[in-house]
Amino acid sequence: MKKIMIMMAIIAIATTKITFAQSKTDAAFNQLLSAYYDVKNALATDKKDLATEKVKVLSAKVEAIPHKDLPAAQHMLWMGQAKVIKAKAAELAAGKDIKAQRKSFEGISYAMIKTLKGLKFNSQTVYVQHCPMAKASWLNEKENIENPYYGSMMFDCGDVSETIKSN
Structure with missing residues (x-):
């Protein structure tokens, strides 16, 4: 009986630790998503x-994501996506005009879309939108x-191509 109680305690502690690590990681990713929206809204x-x-x-x-807690595939x-986001963010920051910034943002957007779909961390519904004129999504x-x-110039050009429900 004592062994069973000890095993149950170990399992409970391990589960709590994993859940806490996951919630901390999800919170960091949601802060990243919020920062992404700020850039999108500025553009x-x-x-x-x-x-x-x-x-x-x-x-x-991006730097603040506690990625070491993620399962291997994630x-x-x-x-891979963090590397793209950081490189395109540096390009956007150095952009001489808004057209160049928008081109850099396209790379950030595709990396964020891939990350969101692969990690499923969003605490709110997210809409993947697409502009046929720019041939780009965000x-x-x-x-x-x-x-x-x-x-x-075309603030409301585009459509919702996918809705990603909160997790």
Whole structure:
């Protein structure tokens, strides 16, 4: 009986530790997603300087992800996408004009979409939206289209191509 109680205690502690690590990782990924939305919103409203400022926050959120707690396959996915996000974020920050920034944002968006689909960490519904004119997709926290690739020129150009429910 004593052995069973000890085993149950060990299992309970291990499960709690895994759950806590997962919730901490999910929280960090949701902060990254929020930082991504800030960059998207700056580009959608034609605010080049704000996009530069917000992408620096995004880069810091990438660095803050406690990725070592992820299962092996998810860890490999994250390491590959984190590299893309950081490189494209650096490009966006150095962008001389908003058109160049938007091109860099496209790379960030595809890496974020792949990460979100692979890790399923979102605590809110996320909308994958697509602009046929830009031939590019992005993530949005709202169902209404807010096009970061054309901004005020075609703010509502695009459609929702996929809805990712919260986990």
